[in-house]
Amino acid sequence: MLNITNLHSSIEGKKILKGIDLKVNAGEIHAIMGPNGSGKSTLASVLAGKAEYEVTEGEAFLDGKNLLEMAPEERAREGLFLAFQYPVEIPGVSNINFLKTALTEIRAHRGLPELTSKEFLKLLKDKQELVELKSSLVNRSLNEGFSGGEKKRNEILQLAMLDPKLAILDETDSGLDIDALRIVASGVNKLRTENNAFVIITHYQRLLDYIIPDFVHILYDGRIIKSGTKELALELEEKGYDWITQHETGTV
């Protein structure tokens, strides 16, 4: 589904990604872990199409389509979703109408008709229950005045509504209390199918107790330096990032 080869990216001349290779198949969950500044969020932003990041080398394909040639909205319409680490507050744009506009665009791209208000509200209600988000929040301005946990749950609500092929969760677990973490994790688990895939970017192993990854990759200094199964995350948790960095710099 997602095929990244030798991806290099820099911002303002500073190299961040230095040759990423990653292959994600339908039905899989991949976790990408790494210390701060290793390039985890950059990878997410580059895939979503943030303009500040320049791709200097390499390729990224989603189901055979070249992601890097597409505008951010086209990537979204093709089935890519990024759950933001810091969701943006947009006063004056109501959550509900924003969702309807987004869904209409994405459905149109898939050749599907616009949902009637009734169908839309039914769908919204179902998905809202998934993330246990109050209706009062759904009716408010987009993310405005939401707590950290509410913002993250709202990201998962959008994910559920837009039904992407590939969802990238950028540190969705950071700043969540354990209840919110469980809600987010259970939402993701319920949304998981044979046809979609998840890339979960996280600093901590904690979220992976609730969302069991098929593969774990460790990102360090712009490269994936180690890949393994879920046990790798546990090992990392136990030994700490120093283990990896020492390993990488050859001091072990």
Added chain:
Amino acid sequence: MKQGLYNNFYRYLIDSFDKKQAALTYIESVNLTAKRNEAFSIFKEMGFPTRKYEEWKFTSLSAALKDELQLMIEHDHSLINTNRIHSLDAVHLVLVNGRFAPELSDALPEGITFYDTQATLAESRFADKISTLATEDDAPMLALNTAFFTEVSVLQIAAHAIVEKPVHVSHVFTVNDIAEFVPYRMLVIAEKHSEATIIETFHSDSLVHPLFVSYVCEQEVHESAVLHTHMINTLPENAYFVQHREVFQYRNSVLNNSNIALSDVTLLRNDLNFQLKDVGTETNLIGAYILTGDQHVDNHTLVDHQSPNCNTNEVYKGILLDTSHAVFNGKVFVRPDAQKTNAFQQNNNLLLSDQATVNSKPQLEIFADDVKCSHGSTIGQINEDALFYLQTRGIGEEAAKKLIMQSFIFDVILRIKIESLQDYVSDLLNKKLNTENLTVV
């Protein structure tokens, strides 16, 4: 001193004054004639304002003051669109080219009285009030209006009257055959303990020839009266609209004003002055503008705190596209006696074109020492993070930008408390941004 513009239209006006006044001798009071003569001499001396006048530094009238302009003559208005606002439950009063059109207007509810030109001039308590609130000394456009206005009307809200239904004063202008100049005015008196809502719309379906409107509105808001006022401009291209509004607020009165320019008007200049004459008043001012093409909108507001314990809150927001030009000049005076003043002012602009211009000038002059005053003026672009966020949800760049623009202006529109009027203004917003399909609310 001779820094004004003295063009053909100026000479035409100077030449026509005596003849026009001669015809009014038996209608107008001696007092009013004296005021007109005085105003005329001010205008004659100063000419039309040019950018050399401090108050007109960023607004040039030279393109508006066409040589061929003439004072408006009679029009047939039997087929006019009276610009009723669908779904707004209001009493409809129609002024065609400034003149009251009784056959197009509804009857007024109890507690509010309307006087047309003839009735106004016949009542010395009204006639003598004309031009006593707004005074011309160094305001040539105001002097021009005082010297030349033909129509004047009065809206009076009786003491203790609570008029529930809004009064929609629909100012409509007929499609003209020649370039015309329409100077007229209105006086609004909200007697003590009254409450009323006055919605003024300014509309013309389309204009083939230039229309230059000079409108002066004087308002008195007496003790404990509450007056909600709305000004909504839906004038088309080729309209040049200059308004002077002078409001006197007395003890514990409340005045709300919204000033909406989401139309295609070519030039709009508002001078909105609020004089807080006595203690405990509240004044809330909101404004919104979106300018495209070559539009020019200049809002000058003055809030003059002359007494203690008065509160003012002002928020104006605008979006500039293409080669448009917006001016915001927000003066707040806090006189030595005006202790415990709370004055808040904000003007935010989105400047979305390299060729567009915003001149935003907050101007606070504070002579009291126990006051809370703040002002903020911003000129910015579309928030890139917000744009990217919307795009990552599949919303195209253009649509996402419009959504952000809508939300920027909607922040102001939400403060309009009458729901159907809020809907009407939202429709104007969507029409202006061409976003009928996007909904923000």
